Amino acid sequence: MGDERHGDPKHSGAVDPVGQGGVDTFTNPGLPPHPPRITDVDPKAEKRAERQVMVLFIISVIGTVLFFFGYFGVGHTGIEIGTKLRLQNTLIGLGTAFAMLGIGLGIIHWAKALMPDHETAELRHEIAPESQRAEAQEIIEQVLEESGMKRRKVLRNTLLGAAAIAPLPAIFMFRDLDRSQLGAHDMVDRLRHTMWSEGVRLVRDPSGLPIKAADVQLGSAFHVIPEGLNELHEGKLNEKAKAVVLLMRLPKDKMKVSPGRETWNVDGIVAYSKICTHVGCPVALYEQQTHHLLCPCHQSTFDLTQECKVIFGPAGHALPQLPIKMDDEGYLVAQSDFQEPVGPSYWERG
CATH class of the missing domain: 2.102.10.10 (Rieske [2Fe-2S] iron-sulphur domain)
Structure with a gap:
């Protein structure tokens, strides 16, 4: 038999059963207080972060140029074939790494240091074809404004430049795998x-x-x-x-x-x-x-x-x-x- 002196859960008061006089609801505590970042309160830190992002995008561009130099330029040098091959592989590898890492790290740093980081919660609902099109466009405009794409023109342009040429090394390397012009018998x-x-x-x-x-x-x-x-x-x-x-x-x-x-x-x-x-x-x-x-x-x-x-x-x-x-x-x-x-x-x- 249960005895509250021995900790019987039904009578000891240690458990508050739902629906038997206990509290069966709780108050939503909401989102925690949002601590501001240093770039949110210090204009110098914001400018410094912009320069860092820009440098990362420029590194990506330099990496792509380095790839093309190794891919096309080294082949026409007069050095011996073994040294030439090692140099070419090194330049291609480093160029591809810098091109991908530069643009990737730049975007991450931009998002973490410069883009708004406040948390929001919105109900999901269907967007009507016509009535809410203006609202959707307004949301897009708000995203562009908050991300700084409009007012940070230097960052935007370096990002577009890096993103435009970063895929080129992969395109040229995959193009070399195409032997269709030879024909099956030639292969x-x-x-x-x-x-x-x-x-x-x-x-x-x-x-x-x-x-x-x-x-x-x-x-x-x-x-x-x-x-x-x-x-x-x-x-x-x-x-x-x-x-x-x-x-x-x-x-x-x-x-x-x-x-x-x-x-x-x-x-x-x-x-x-x-x-x-x-x-x-x-x-x-x-x-x-x-x-x-x-x-x-x-x-x-x-x-x-x-x-x-x-x-x-x-x-x-x-x-x-x-x-x-x-x-x-x-x-x-x-x-x-x-x-x-x-x-x-x-x-x-x-």
């Missing part, structure tokens, strides 16, 4: 032909040292390029992107060789394109125990014992195999170019 032809041909030696990347068959042991993996690639002055990166291969040695009893490929390996030494057939990322991870190759971008997995057949992931095609042989000096050389286009499987698309 395939560009990926079908590489620097590999009959008699071209397999050399280590990046040293350029030729590889003997005796150098390739079970479980080892070599990153390989065609001999002569390092001596190219123009188009070196494009050629390397297509021609780079992985060289490994397997126990011959674990290899499943398709008809017609019996002579494409040298005593279990095989060479496969390093370019993933999904979107072209470099396949660089070799698991010795399972003989699997892994693309780190989207985890496509290729089984080396089954001629790099896809066993997991989004890749839609096995890695192309490079036919190799051993020359009279014991060095590994190519028998021919790849027998199919390398890289993403464009040739399988309609």
